[in-house]
């Protein structure tokens with residue numbers, strides 16, 4: 476079962492979490508027939524390239540209960556849905572500017588019984604809510620992304636150890652992150668596969684953006 480790949484790296488999953496991860500293959504397979512949410516060539520490696528990749532964030536940050544997390548440009552639900560399965564006591568708001576992708580997020584979340592996901596159709600820069608963390612994967616260049624974060628963090632709740640941005644990136648980041656105080660975590664330290672050789676989690680705490 477492909478969900479075994481997830482158990483290999485996250486051995487403390489509950490039965491419910493294992494079932495939820497297991498169901499994703501069929502659900503995304505069905506949705507991909509109707510709407511192209513995941514590139515078709517990647518469907519065979521859904522668990523590695525999308526689910527485990529999304530969970531790279533969980534190797535860097537363990538979200539405490541009641542943490543509010545925003546996933547900007549979630550597409551079909553990455554990294555938000557895998558993280559919401561892994562952290563059932565945190566709340567995840569998944570936003571995308573394309574309505575049909577948000578339909579997929581809503582349907583998949585409902586089908587696996589996720590109670591901690593809110594799916595929003597809209598542009599991230601227009602969202603007025605406040606969060607503790609922002610996560611994202613493959614949406615835009617960091618300087619643009621940082622502008623979208625204005626007003627997204629509660630000032631009085633801001634604690635640099637417990638708030639910030641976790642961004643999944645590939646390739647060379649030196650130019651994009653020039654002048655920023657970023658911590659970079661190489662995912663091949665956590666996951667044993669060629670796919671992760673160039674993949675990283677960029678962690679930005681306050682000081683890099685106008686909260």
Ligand SMILES: C[S@@+](CC[C@H](N)C(=O)[O-])C[C@H]1O[C@@H](n2cnc3c(N)ncnc32)[C@H](O)[C@@H]1O
Pocket residue numbers: 547548549550551552553554570571572573576597598599600611612613614
């Ligand atoms: C390349 S896809 C990545 C989707 C997903 N994060 C993933 O890794 O599979 C980028 C997504 O960002 C969304 N997007 C782009 N600009 C946005 C904005 N300003 N607000 C919300 N979503 C946006 C697009 O609609 C698209 O679904």
